[in-house]
Amino acid sequence: xxxxxxxxxxxxxxxxxxIFFMFPSNIIASTQQGHWLPILIGIFVHVLFLHIYxxxxxYFPGENLISIFSxxxxxxxxxxxxxxxxxxxxxxxxxxxAYSEIITLVFLSFTPLWAVTLLLLIVSTYVAKxxxxxxxRTGLMLAIIFLPLFLFVFILSFQNVDWRYFNPVTxxxxxxTSRSYYESFFVFSGGFLFLGFVQPYFSYERKYIIFSALLxxxxxxxSVYIPILTLGQATASVTFLPFVVIADSINVSWLMFDRVxxxxxxxxxxxxxxxxxxxxxxxxxxxxxxxPSIKPVHLLYILSSLLFFLCFLIPDWKDVEKLFxxxxxxxxxxxxxxxxxxYFWGVRKRKGKHETI
Amino acid sequence: xxxxxxEIRSILGExxxxxxxxxxxxxxxxxxxxxxxxxxxxxxxxxxxxxxxGLLSQGxxxxxxxxVIGERKxxxxxxxxxxxxxGKLVINIEGxxxxxxxxxxxxxxxxxxxxxxxxxxxxxxxxxxxxxIEINIGLLRKQIVSSQLTVNTFSIGNDIPKSLxxxxxxxxxxxxxxxxxxxxxxxxxxxxxSNIQGLSKMFEFSTWDTISKFNSTELPxxxxxxxxxxxxxxxxxxxxxxxxxxxxxxxxxxxxxxRNLPQPLMIALRCxxxxxxxxxxxxxxxxxxxxxxxxxxxxxxxxxxxxxxxEGVPYPAIVEVLIMLVxxxxxxxxxxxxxxxxxxxxxxxxxxxxxxxxxxxKLVSNLLIIILxxxxxxxxxxxxxxxxxxxxxxxxxxxxxxxxxxxxGLVTGFVIICAHMASxxxxxxxxxxxxxxxxxx
Numbered sequence: 001x002x003x004x005x006x007x008x009x010x011x012x013x014x015x016x017x018x019i020f021f022m023f024p025s026n027i028i029a030s031t032q033q034g035h036w037l038p039i040l041i042g043i044f045v046h047v048l049f050l051h052i053y054x055x056x057x058x059y060f061p062g063e064n065l066i067s068i069f070s071x072x073x074x075x076x077x078x079x080x081x082x083x084x085x086x087x088x089x090x091x092x093x094x095x096x097x098a099y100s101e102i103i104t105l106v107f108l109s110f111t112p113l114w115a116v117t118l119l120l121l122i123v124s125t126y127v128a129k130x131x132x133x134x135x136x137r138t139g140l141m142l143a144i145i146f147l148p149l150f151l152f153v154f155i156l157s158f159q160n161v162d163w164r165y166f167n168p169v170t171x172x173x174x175x176x177t178s179r180s181y182y183e184s185f186f187v188f189s190g191g192f193l194f195l196g197f198v199q200p201y202f203s204y205e206r207k208y209i210i211f212s213a214l215l216x217x218x219x220x221x222x223s224v225y226i227p228i229l230t231l232g233q234a235t236a237s238v239t240f241l242p243f244v245v246i247a248d249s250i251n252v253s254w255l256m257f258d259r260v261x262x263x264x265x266x267x268x269x270x271x272x273x274x275x276x277x278x279x280x281x282x283x284x285x286x287x288x289x290x291x292p293s294i295k296p297v298h299l300l301y302i303l304s305s306l307l308f309f310l311c312f313l314i315p316d317w318k319d320v321e322k323l324f325x326x327x328x329x330x331x332x333x334x335x336x337x338x339x340x341x342x343y344f345w346g347v348r349k350r351k352g353k354h355e356t357i
Numbered sequence: 358x359x360x361x362x363x364e365i366r367s368i369l370g371e372x373x374x375x376x377x378x379x380x381x382x383x384x385x386x387x388x389x390x391x392x393x394x395x396x397x398x399x400x401x402x403x404x405x406x407x408x409x410x411g412l413l414s415q416g417x418x419x420x421x422x423x424x425v426i427g428e429r430k431x432x433x434x435x436x437x438x439x440x441x442x443x444g445k446l447v448i449n450i451e452g453x454x455x456x457x458x459x460x461x462x463x464x465x466x467x468x469x470x471x472x473x474x475x476x477x478x479x480x481x482x483x484x485x486x487x488x489x490i491e492i493n494i495g496l497l498r499k500q501i502v503s504s505q506l507t508v509n510t511f512s513i514g515n516d517i518p519k520s521l522x523x524x525x526x527x528x529x530x531x532x533x534x535x536x537x538x539x540x541x542x543x544x545x546x547x548x549x550x551s552n553i554q555g556l557s558k559m560f561e562f563s564t565w566d567t568i569s570k571f572n573s574t575e576l577p578x579x580x581x582x583x584x585x586x587x588x589x590x591x592x593x594x595x596x597x598x599x600x601x602x603x604x605x606x607x608x609x610x611x612x613x614x615x616r617n618l619p620q621p622l623m624i625a626l627r628c629x630x631x632x633x634x635x636x637x638x639x640x641x642x643x644x645x646x647x648x649x650x651x652x653x654x655x656x657x658x659x660x661x662x663x664x665x666x667x668e669g670v671p672y673p674a675i676v677e678v679l680i681m682l683v684x685x686x687x688x689x690x691x692x693x694x695x696x697x698x699x700x701x702x703x704x705x706x707x708x709x710x711x712x713x714x715x716x717x718x719k720l721v722s723n724l725l726i727i728i729l730x731x732x733x734x735x736x737x738x739x740x741x742x743x744x745x746x747x748x749x750x751x752x753x754x755x756x757x758x759x760x761x762x763x764x765x766g767l768v769t770g771f772v773i774i775c776a777h778m779a780s781x782x783x784x785x786x787x788x789x790x791x792x793x794x795x796x797x798x
Binding site for chain 1: 660775
C-alpha cells in the first residue's frame, strides 16, 4: 500500500496538472450544451484503456514497457516503441512551450519567454536527473505541500456559480465531429503511460489506480462546469483559459491576497514540472536502452537543450495549437495501440505458458 | 636490560613522559614501562603489589601469576609499543623477552557523564555522551538491556589509529545496511578519520551533499530509540556524540522526548516544527517576490502599506534582503564560539542594528525585520544543528529564484529542494522514508 501511494499520487498530480488548463476550453468549444456527456465519454475511454493497460502489464511482473516490447521483437519496437518515443518528445515540447506561455501571460508579463522556458526545463531536468524513483518521491513531497493549497482554491472557485447555467442538460452529439473534442484527449492520454515504467522501482495495486481515476471525475467535470456555471456557455467559450479566469475572479476578503489564482496556478505548475520531468525520464529510459554508450544524464542534458532550442521555433500560441492538433493522431495511436498490444501479448504469453505445461 | 626493552626505549625514550623503572613484583625482577601521563603510577603500583601478594599467599606460582594478571606478549615490540601508547602498563620480566600487558589505574582524563550542553531536554533523560567511546557504548548498553544489541569495534587509521564502533539491534536493523557499513569500514580501514566528513569519505558518500547522511545526537536516549527503530549507531573515539545512520527528513521534526507528552500535544509540536521549516524557507523569498515582481497578488491596502514601509529604501528588495540575511547569519555565527562573557555584547549590538537603527536609517524596510525574525525563529525550531544549517542555506535558493521569477521562482525553488531531498539515498534507504521501525519500507 505504501508503495502504491507514490504511484497513485503521481497519477493524481500529473492529471490535475493537465486538467485545468487547455481541457476546459477544448470541451467548452466542442459543444453548446450538455458538456457532461463528452467529459464522461472521455473518462470512460480513459478508465477502459487504463484498465486494459494495467491488466496487460500485470502479465509481465517486474518488467517495464521497454523490456516488454523489446522482448516481443523488432517489429514491436519499430511499430510501438518508436511512436511512443516520438510522442513523448512532442508532448514535452508542447507542454514546456505552452506552459511557459501561460506563465508569462498570467503572472510574469515582463519576463521574457525564453527565461521562463529555461527555468522550467532546468528544474524538470534536475528532477528527472536522478531517475524515476526521485520523480515519484518528489511527487509525494509536492502533494503534501501543494495539494491542500490547490484544493483550497478549487473549493473557493465555487464562490460565484449559478447552478441554473447547468441547463440545458440534454447533450447533442455534435462534439463527436468537433476538432477540439479530440484535442481534449490530451488529458486522458497524456498521463497514464508512466504506469508501464515504474515497475522495477515501485509496485502498485491496480485497484488503487482505478480508485484514483474515479477520484479525478469531479475534477474533470468541474474544471469545465465551474466556468460555465459562473460565466455561462456564451462567455466561457470566448475566454482563453476559462478556469484560470474564474480562479482570478475569486474574492476572499479575509485572505491577504488579492489574486488567489496565483497559488492555484503555481501548485498546478509544480505538478506540471513533475509531469515534464516524468516524461523526460521515460524518454531517457527508452533512448538509453538503444544507445547505452551515452550516459543517461548526458542524454538528458542533450534532450533538454534540444527542447529549449526547439521552443524558439514555435513563435506564438497559434503554432502551439497547430502542433497540438498534429500530435492528436499520434496521441490516439499511442493511447490505443500501446495498451491493446500489451494486453494482447500478455494474454498470448500466458496461453503459451499453459500450452507448454 | 633485555633487547625488547632497549628497542622500546629507543623508540619511545625521547618522550619525557616515558616511564621506565625496575621493580620487584611477585618475587621476580621486572621492568615497568608506561606513559605516566596516561597511567597513575602510584596507585597502579599499590594495586599491582596487592594483587600479586594475594596470589602469592594463596600459593600460586610466579609463572601462573604472570598468566593471570594480564595478556602476554612475546617477542614483538610493535604490539607492546602500541599498548603503551594506548595507556597500558607493560611489565617486562627481566632475563626473558616476555612482556605482560597490565590494565593500570588510568589518570582521570575523561570528563564525567554530564548534562548535554547542545541539546536541551525538557522532559526526558538528561545524561549525555562524552568523549570516551567505552563510556558511550556503556550508556547505550544501560538504555537497551538486550542480548540483541550488537557492538562491533574497529581500529581504523594508519598513522593515528582510532577506534570506531558500530551498534545495532539484531532483528530490527536492515542487515543489508549493516553489511554494507562493515564492508566499507574493512575496505577503507587505512583512512585516518576524526570527523564526520572523514566518515563520509570512508562510506564513499558524496562530500558535496548539503544534507548530511548522518544524524547525530548527544543524548543516549535518542540514540537508543534510533537503534530500536532499526538504525545503525556509530561512535568515533573522542567525538562526544552518537552518529546515526541513515539520516531521515523526519528527524528534523521529531525528538524522542516528545513522547513524554500527551499525544495531541506531541502532534501539535511536530506540526509547529514543520510550519517553522516552511516559514524559514518561504518568507524571505515571498517578501522579495511580492515586493519586487508580483505586487499585484496582494490586496491593494496591504500592497500600499508594504510599499510605504519601503519608502526611501534606495536599493531593490533582493539587495535589501541579502544584506539583512548576511548580517543575521554573521550574528548567529559570531555567537556560537564567543566566550560567555562577550556573547551578550554581540546580542545587544545585533539587536540594536536589526532593531530600530537600520530601519530609521532607511536602509531596510520595517516589514523586512519582521520577515527576518520569523525566518530565524522558524528555522530555530528544527531539531539538530546540521538540519538547522541545511535549511538555512536553502532559503537563499528561494530568495534568488524569487527575485528573478517572483512567486513562480519560489515554487520552482521548492520543487528543486523537494527533488534534492527525494534524490538522497543512503544504502538504499530514501531520505524521505518514514517508518524505519518496520521491516518493509
